[in-house]
Structure formats: structure tokens, C-alpha cells
Amino acid sequence: MLLLAHFLLLLPSVRLVGAFLQNLTVDDTSEDIIYSGPVFQCNTTSSCGIEPALQGLYNHSATFTNDSITFRFQGVAYYADIAIFGSATIELDGVRNPGAPLGVPGTVDYPISQTGLTNDTHTLSIHPTPGQIVLIGFDSLIYTAIFPDTVSSLPDAATPKKKSHAGAIAGGVIGGLAVVFGILLAGLFAHRRKLILWRNQRKGIVLRRMDAASRRNQSEVEPGEEDAKVVPAM
């Protein structure tokens, strides 16, 4: 018997406007996969007579059961690799997958998928046809989730880009602020210089007047009224 499942890899996320599509892989050993009946695992140490196909299994293992398999996910698509020995129904949210046949005795490597789903929580279930001896093998499943643009748990490739972008913005803001601050300072200094010059000028005028007044005082004895008024203004 063969179980030729595709070796699936986590694919890098695709950037959309305002959202990320990301493929997430769920292995047969995940606790998110619910097996209703008794299970047995086929792997490299417990081959179950499917040795030639083990290399093709995701993470080198598949789990078999004679009852239902259920998986709940939040996403817009799923791609599963299963095996059905006997007859089974594959349903999403209680509706039979129209593209998936009921299963043929001895069917191996059964890739099933559905795309274009609404961004909701979906339930994928594989039920054996009642009254028959059915064996369902589960290898792995990929589901496509949509994350908003602000999500932090993104692949490595996306994160540094964002960081450098934020850095550039921060740099720009700081640079801009420095320029504004510089202009303000320059203006302030220019104004201060003007003020000092003007004050010095005034000071000069006052000093000259004081000087003139004192000379007048020395020569005329009477103090100048105007000059006496100017001095307190300093």
C-alpha cells in the first residue's frame, strides 16, 4: 500500500493591501486534529507496511483511525493530504466538499482542498460511511490564514523591512525636527543679536547723553532735565 503525500513546506507569506495571507501547516500529531476513534500512527519506526511512502509524508508520519477526523481552523482555504480505505464523506461546515469523491476502497494519497472561503472559523470533518469498515489516514494539512497588516508574528523577511522603514520615518522626523529647531535657534539668535545691537545703540546714545550732560553740568552747573529722565530708562 502506498501513501504518496506531498512533502509540504511552509510557504512565505504574500503581502496584500492591508493584510497578509499565510499558509500554516498542521501535522497529524497536532492536538488540533481531533480523532474520534482509536488511532495508530505510521512513522519511520512503526511503518504499518507503507515503508515506500513514508519519505513522502510530511514530518514522516501519518495517523490512521476507523472513525471521524475533525479540524477547526480560521482561514480562507485548506489543502489536506489524507488517505481513505473504504468509503468516507468529507465535509466543511457540515456541507460535503463537492470536489471530493466519497472515497474508493484502497484509495491512497488523497489530496483534498477548498479555496475562496470566507474569513471565518471553519470545521473540516471526514466521516466514515456508517456500517462499513473504513480506515482514514491523515498526513498533514495546510490552511491559509489572513492576518491584518499590523500583526507581529510574521516571517523573518517581513519584520526587518518594517523596522528599517520605521527607522527611516523616525530618522526623517528627527531630521525634520532638527531643521525646524535650527531655524528657530537661528531666528532667535538673529533676534537676540538685533536686540543686543539695538540695546547697545540705545546704551551708546544714553551714555553719550550722560556724557554730554555731565560735561554740561561741569560747565553750566544746572543739570539737563531730559538727560536725567533717560538714565532710569536703562
Ligand SMILES: *[C@@H]1O[C@H](CO)[C@@H](O)[C@H](O)[C@H]1NC(C)=O
Ligand atoms: C498555500 O499553499 C497552497 C498549496 O500548496 C498554495 O497553492 C497557495 O498558493 C499557498 N498560499 C500562500 C499564501 O502561500
Ligand SMILES: *[C@@H]1O[C@H](CO)[C@@H](O)[C@H](O)[C@H]1NC(C)=O
Ligand atoms: C514534526 O514532528 C516533531 C516530532 O514529532 C514535532 O515536534 C513537530 O512539531 C512536528 N512538526 C509539525 C509542523 O507539526
Ligand SMILES: *[C@@H]1O[C@H](CO)[C@@H](O)[C@H](O)[C@H]1NC(C)=O
Ligand atoms: C511512531 O509510531 C508509534 C506508534 O505506531 C509511536 O509509539 C511512536 O512514538 C512514533 N514515533 C515517532 C517518532 O513519532
Ligand SMILES: *[C@@H]1O[C@H](CO)[C@@H](O)[C@H](O)[C@H]1NC(C)=O
Ligand atoms: C473502530 O474500531 C474499534 C475497535 O478497535 C471499534 O470498537 C469501533 O466501533 C470502530 N469504530 C467504527 C466507527 O467503526
Ligand SMILES: *[C@@H]1O[C@H](CO)[C@@H](O)[C@H](O)[C@H]1NC(C)=O
Ligand atoms: C480574519 O479573521 C481574523 C479573526 O477574526 C481577524 O483577526 C483578521 O483580521 C481577519 N482578516 C481580514 C483580512 O479581515
